[in-house]
Amino acid sequence: MNIAVLIKQTPDTAELPKISVEEARSGELRATMVLNPWDEFAVEEAIDLSDRFGCQTTAVSMGRADETDALKHALAMGVENALLVDDEVASGGDEWAAADALAAAVMKVGEERDVELVLAGKMSVDGNSGVIFAGVACKLGWDLLVNVTRIVDIADGKLIAEQAFEGGQETVEVPLPVVISVAKEINEPRYPSFMGIRKASRASIPVLGSADLQVAASCTAQWTDLEKPEVEQVQVRIIEGDSVEEKAARLADALMAEKVI
Amino acid sequence: MTILVWIEQNDGQAVTNCWELLAKARALGQELDTEVAALLIGSDVEEAAQQAFAYGAGRVLAATDSSLARFRLQPFVQIAEQAVERTGAVAFLANASIRGGVLAATVACRQNAGIAANATDLWVKDGKLAAARAIYSGNIRARIQFESPLAVASVRPRSFPMPEPTERTGTVETLGATLNEDDIHQKITDFRAAEAGEISLTDAHVIVSGGRGVAADPQKGFELVGELAQTLGAALGASRAAVDAGYIPYKHQVGQTGKTVRPDLYIACGISGAIQHLAGMGNSKIIVAVNKDPNAPIFERAKYGIVDDLFTTVPALTAAFSKRLK
Numbered sequence: 264m265n266i267a268v269l270i271k272q273t274p275d276t277a278e279l280p281k282i283s284v285e286e287a288r289s290g291e292l293r294a295t296m297v298l299n300p301w302d303e304f305a306v307e308e309a310i311d312l313s314d315r316f317g318c319q320t321t322a323v324s325m326g327r328a329d330e331t332d333a334l335k336h337a338l339a340m341g342v343e344n345a346l347l348v349d350d351e352v353a354s355g356g357d358e359w360a361a362a363d364a365l366a367a368a369v370m371k372v373g374e375e376r377d378v379e380l381v382l383a384g385k386m387s388v389d390g391n392s393g394v395i396f397a398g399v400a401c402k403l404g405w406d407l408l409v410n411v412t413r414i415v416d417i418a419d420g421k422l423i424a425e426q427a428f429e430g431g432q433e434t435v436e437v438p439l440p441v442v443i444s445v446a447k448e449i450n451e452p453r454y455p456s457f458m459g460i461r462k463a464s465r466a467s468i469p470v471l472g473s474a475d476l477q478v479a480a481s482c483t484a485q486w487t488d489l490e491k492p493e494v495e496q497v498q499v500r501i502i503e504g505d506s507v508e509e510k511a512a513r514l515a516d517a518l519m520a521e522k523v524i
Numbered sequence: 525m526t527i528l529v530w531i532e533q534n535d536g537q538a539v540t541n542c543w544e545l546l547a548k549a550r551a552l553g554q555e556l557d558t559e560v561a562a563l564l565i566g567s568d569v570e571e572a573a574q575q576a577f578a579y580g581a582g583r584v585l586a587a588t589d590s591s592l593a594r595f596r597l598q599p600f601v602q603i604a605e606q607a608v609e610r611t612g613a614v615a616f617l618a619n620a621s622i623r624g625g626v627l628a629a630t631v632a633c634r635q636n637a638g639i640a641a642n643a644t645d646l647w648v649k650d651g652k653l654a655a656a657r658a659i660y661s662g663n664i665r666a667r668i669q670f671e672s673p674l675a676v677a678s679v680r681p682r683s684f685p686m687p688e689p690t691e692r693t694g695t696v697e698t699l700g701a702t703l704n705e706d707d708i709h710q711k712i713t714d715f716r717a718a719e720a721g722e723i724s725l726t727d728a729h730v731i732v733s734g735g736r737g738v739a740a741d742p743q744k745g746f747e748l749v750g751e752l753a754q755t756l757g758a759a760l761g762a763s764r765a766a767v768d769a770g771y772i773p774y775k776h777q778v779g780q781t782g783k784t785v786r787p788d789l790y791i792a793c794g795i796s797g798a799i800q801h802l803a804g805m806g807n808s809k810i811i812v813a814v815n816k817d818p819n820a821p822i823f824e825r826a827k828y829g830i831v832d833d834l835f836t837t838v839p840a841l842t843a844a845f846s847k848r849l850k
Binding site: 274276277279280282284287300301357358359362388389390391392393394397398400401402406407408409410411423428429430431432433434435436437438439447448481483484485486487488489490491492494497499500501502508509510511512514515516517518519521523524 | 525534535539540575594595597598618619621622623625626629630632633634636638639640641642657658659660661662663664665666667668669672677709710711712713714715716717718724726729756774780781788789799800803806809810811813820823824825826827828829830831832833836837840841843844845847849850
């Protein structure tokens with residue numbers, strides 16, 4: 264059993280507020296690009312599972328042909344192989360075209376080493392949809408577990424995991440192959456080691472393009488009218504008073520008058 | 525033509541955010557001249573089905589089977605697709621919870637339909653449904669124009685006002701042909717419900733959060749913040765700094781790498797207001813900041829502020845509200 268981990272290269276979260284409508288529309292971002300923070304948990308889990316169960320790990324990312332920093336970060340953390348899907352294969356397409364391309368890439372990885380587990384993060388900090396892994400499961404025809412907080416065991420062709428949702432926590436058993444999106448609680452991502460960074464910097468990462476992958480065109484929805492949300496300009500009213508009790512009483516009165524309590 | 529709304533349930537109880545969505549669907553349905561149907565999937569749907577009529581569904585479709593007692597994607601998708609086909613749905617809407625999000629995504633992918641994931645608004649434009657959602661973690665807003673016959677959306681909780689129930693009732697239509705337990709791949713072997721009485725952050729009207737400001741005595745600090753929350757019937761939140769420092773579990777985290785919330789009132793105690801935190805709560809109706817540092821960025825987004833120590837201010841607020849809410 265081997266693992267493919269889906270990752271995305273996204274803007275550094277501290278730079279997200281600076282992204283302009285023009286940048287978002289064209290995809291030409293000036294921001295520092297990093298491994299999507301939610302995907303770090305998926306990469307860490309892949310490495311951890313390879314230690315526990317002796318499987319091989321491959322990070323798969325879709326992006327421009329030169330967008331390899333996130334993949335190199337995954338390699339530096341300890342993933343064994345990396346593969347870039349040139350996003351021209353799904354150009355102009357929607358989430359399902361992207362999912363189809365990633366599923367096709369997973370199958371390609373599977374031709375060399377039997378992949379039975381795909382790991383993904385909760386969502387990307389740029390697209391914010393959290394649907395790509397669902398599309399990949401759909402395209403592969405595999406089962407899907409989401410918001411997994413712990414992988415308990417993998418044995419006899421089955422995987423046992425704990426998953427959280429708003430009302431509680433469940434333990435689920437599912438036959439392989441399976442796609443899993445991981446939650447933040449699952450682990451603590453490691454920092455790449457110095458040796459890892461050196462090794463990753465020398466790695467040459469294979470790129471798959473439209474000659475390698477058959478991707479069904481899909482355009483079921485379009486993003487239109489991008490805009491910066493107007494931040495309501497509020498002038499803060501600092502509540503003054505001679506004592507904290509007085510300040511608290513005045514604030515409580517103001518909030519009661521706002522009818523929000 | 526139908527707008528189909530999935531009503532999520534936890535142990536037979538409908539998730540109340542779904543009524544907001546159902547009422548919105550009813551308004552959209554009037555504009556589009558389409559009926560609105562509620563879909564219930566579970567082992568115990570009777571009460572929620574009648575509530576669905578009361579909250580605005582013209583039709584209620586239900587699949588009931590012991591194998592549907594807990595959410596599992598495979599049988600739930602099979603039934604949702606059955607309902608989409610049976611009603612000739614032009615839209616399939618779900619609450620953007622963990623389960624609603626994955627159900628909507630899977631139905632959309634299988635039906636080759638466009639999806640507006642984590643939508644914050646829905647409206648009719650040129651006789652078709654359109655949606656708004658945030659991208660770049662709330663820093664850009666996009667409109668979604670659907671190009672497929674079926675439009676799918678998972679909608680953020682508290683995007684629309686909570687409706688008042690009516691006296692309407694109706695007859696539930698049964699959806700048949702559920703999968704046999706033997707054909708369902710996933711087996712749930714254990715289940716632990718969240719702590720009783722705990723108010724979920726995404727549903728809360730009022731949230732009281734604590735941050736690094738509690739550092740002098742984290743345990744005492746969160747005890748005080750928790751008491752204020754309890755007095756206000758509010759959910760308890762926290763900043764990433766407080767979670768990373770181990771003061772409080774991750775499930776309370778609000779912000780970019782935590783939960784996105786939009787309560788009527790958000791009281792930030794000892795939270796400086798890093799952009800990652802603001803990304804998760806900036807859309808709250810009224811923000812109140814309690815912070816010792818008058819230059820904390822949170823004051824730029826707050827409507828009310830108290831510049832003082834939270835260890836004295838928060839208990840004073842608890843006392844002030846206790847008196848007024850008696």
